[in-house]
Amino acid sequence: MAAIANSGVKVLTESTDLKSIPAEFSFVNEPTGSYSDSIPIIDFSLLTSGNPDERSKVIQELGKACEEWGFFVLVNHGIQETLMKAAIEGASEFFDLPEDEKRKYEAKHVSDPIKYGKGSVITTSDKKIFLWRDFMKSYVHPEFHYPDKPQNLREIIFEYAERSRFVARTLLQGISENLGLEEGYVQEILKLDSMFQLFAVNYYPPCPQPDQAIGLPPHTDHGLLTFLIHNGVAGLQIQHNGKWFNTNSPQNSILVNTADQLEIFSNGKYKSVKHRAVVNNQSTRISVVIANGPAPDAIVGPASPLVQRDGRPLYRPLKYIEYVETQLSNTVDGKVNLDFAKIQDN
Ligand SMILES: O=C(O)CCC(=O)C(=O)O
Numbered sequence: 001m002a003a004i005a006n007s008g009v010k011v012l013t014e015s016t017d018l019k020s021i022p023a024e025f026s027f028v029n030e031p032t033g034s035y036s037d038s039i040p041i042i043d044f045s046l047l048t049s050g051n052p053d054e055r056s057k058v059i060q061e062l063g064k065a066c067e068e069w070g071f072f073v074l075v076n077h078g079i080q081e082t083l084m085k086a087a088i089e090g091a092s093e094f095f096d097l098p099e100d101e102k103r104k105y106e107a108k109h110v111s112d113p114i115k116y117g118k119g120s121v122i123t124t125s126d127k128k129i130f131l132w133r134d135f136m137k138s139y140v141h142p143e144f145h146y147p148d149k150p151q152n153l154r155e156i157i158f159e160y161a162e163r164s165r166f167v168a169r170t171l172l173q174g175i176s177e178n179l180g181l182e183e184g185y186v187q188e189i190l191k192l193d194s195m196f197q198l199f200a201v202n203y204y205p206p207c208p209q210p211d212q213a214i215g216l217p218p219h220t221d222h223g224l225l226t227f228l229i230h231n232g233v234a235g236l237q238i239q240h241n242g243k244w245f246n247t248n249s250p251q252n253s254i255l256v257n258t259a260d261q262l263e264i265f266s267n268g269k270y271k272s273v274k275h276r277a278v279v280n281n282q283s284t285r286i287s288v289v290i291a292n293g294p295a296p297d298a299i300v301g302p303a304s305p306l307v308q309r310d311g312r313p314l315y316r317p318l319k320y321i322e323y324v325e326t327q328l329s330n331t332v333d334g335k336v337n338l339d340f341a342k343i344q345d346n
Pocket residue numbers: 200202216221228235236237275276277287289
């Protein structure tokens with residue numbers, strides 16, 4: 001039992017021939033996801049192409065995707081496929097390191113810039129459940145933190161994060177134009193030059209009873225836009241109109257979801273989408289995530305031109321890094337923080 005509590009799921013699955021999941025992992029899943037052919041696809045190159053008609057059309061599509069789905073598949077984003085592959089393969093090598101090496105990064109405090117672990121959630125009935133996932137998270141911007149080993153990976157992740165920032169800022173500029181905000185407003189208010197980026201690699205080994213465990217339970221992300229790429233094994237599901245949908249991703253695309261700060265900034269126009277990661281009994285799934293957010297010290301509330309237009313703010317302003325760290329230490333329900341920021345009717 002101690003092995004289960006102390007080591008990651010990778011070690012657990014590799015050291016024993018499991019036919020069923022240990023009781024600590026048992027999670028009651030909502031019904032499984034189906035497919036939708038209407039998940040939006042956004043062509044990033046049209047945002048930067050210089051053709052004004054194409055640009056305004058894609059900005060409209062982007063706004064619609066954020067409003068209706070809170071999720072889209074980004075194609076033609078300009079980040080080289082070789083870099084993305086290197087990031088996925090390299091990041092997953094972290095989990096092959098000896099336990100002692102990984103354990104150096106076991107989280108002691110929520111603000112530790114590098115954290116390794118397995119994670120657990122407390123259910124509404126006060127039960128602790130372990131997730132079928134090992135993770136490594138690190139803060140990569142404005143300060144860059146990354147484990148020393150495996151070697152050479154720091155440069156790859158540094159570059160991937162840098163390219164992602166360009167893509168994220170360009171998308172946010174397009175989104176804020178769709179909200180009717182002036183050029184440069186979003187950049188200045190959210191201090192995007194020093195935007196906070198949290199890098200995460202999630203490792204989901206095959207699970208003998210995939211329907212009875214969960215990789216990551218339903219949650220929303222804390223930032224503005226989250227980018228996710230993976231090793232070709234599906235597992236990310238998003239909630240849409242109360243139902244779960246599998247996400248498809250064409251070769252070399254980035255899966256993008258709206259997150260809490262965008263819901264707050266847009267005064268509720270764009271909802272932070274709930275999503276979860278399911279597991280399977282065949283192949284290891286690896287996802288590489290970059291949560292792109294405002295600057296750590298930015299105080300984020302609804303954009304004032306939108307508050308004026310809507311008549312009142314729906315959320316109260318909070319300092320972003322405090323929001324992140326409350327969410328990272330909160331293991332219950334992904335929406336708790338947003339509810340905390342919400343101004344209640346009375
Ligand atoms: O691995 C996935 O598909 C989901 C990851 C995720 O939602 C997260 O890291 O916040």
